[in-house]
Amino acid sequence: MxxxxxxxxxxxxxxxxxxxxxxxxxxxxxxxxxxxxxxxxxxxxxxxxxxxxxxxxxxxxxxxxxxxxxxxxxxxxxxxxxxxxxAHAHSAHEREALLRPTLERAAVEARQLELDPDAVLALFKKILKEQA
CATH class of the missing domain: 1.10.10.10 (Winged helix-like DNA-binding domain superfamily/Winged helix DNA-binding domain)
Known part of the structure; x- marks a missing residue:
């Protein structure tokens, strides 16, 4: 504890x-x-x-x-x-569900900025690697 x-x-x-x-x-x-x-x-x-x-x-x-x-x-x-x-409370599905609202907000912002989806995904992958 x-x-x-x-x-x-x-x-x-x-x-x-x-x-x-x-x-x-x-x-x-x-x-x-x-x-x-x-x-x-x-x-x-x-x-x-x-x-x-x-x-x-x-x-x-x-x-x-x-x-x-x-x-x-x-x-x-x-x-x-x-x-x-x-036991399943820490499943990948639950963690993905927690991340989804953040990604939805990022997707809305990307659309508002009229960014190419492939460019957004590439940027996200780059950010993931930077934080590792």
Whole structure:
């Protein structure tokens, strides 16, 4: 069981996506990438709210939604934990589903810029290699 700090999260305040959704999506990605493992302790609502300068109710809403979804579980005296997940929870399909919205936004932007699809794919492949 590992305890994590609020630096786990970063918020894009100018984003059209609500802050609670950003927290949920970031947590899903961290679990899928195995940065957060079952049993890991998340930072408290108060810690996250202070670190990100956001309303504690926003963090609480995100945590409650993730608990309802089964991503997190509440443990008395400890706080919010990453829930035990099914074996297929970290499948390639789930990780692809998490990436899809980002790629859809990139595709919209590429179309708006009237870029050639082959050029966009070549650029994406180049970026993937740079980050490796």
């Amino acid at each position: 590992t305890s994590h700090t609020p630096s786990l999260y970063s918020i894009a305040t100018g984003s059209a996506e609500p802050i609670y959704r950003q927290l949920i999506e970031q947590t899903r990605r961290l679990v899928a990438a195995r940065v957060l493992a079952p049993g890991d302790v998340l930072p408290s609502v108060r810690e996250v709210a202070l670190a990100l300068a956001i309303n504690p109710m926003t963090v609480s809403k995100a945590y409650n939604m993730m608990e309802t979804e089964g991503l997190l579980s509440r443990s008395r005296g400890i706080g919010m934990l990453v829930a035990e997940r099914r």
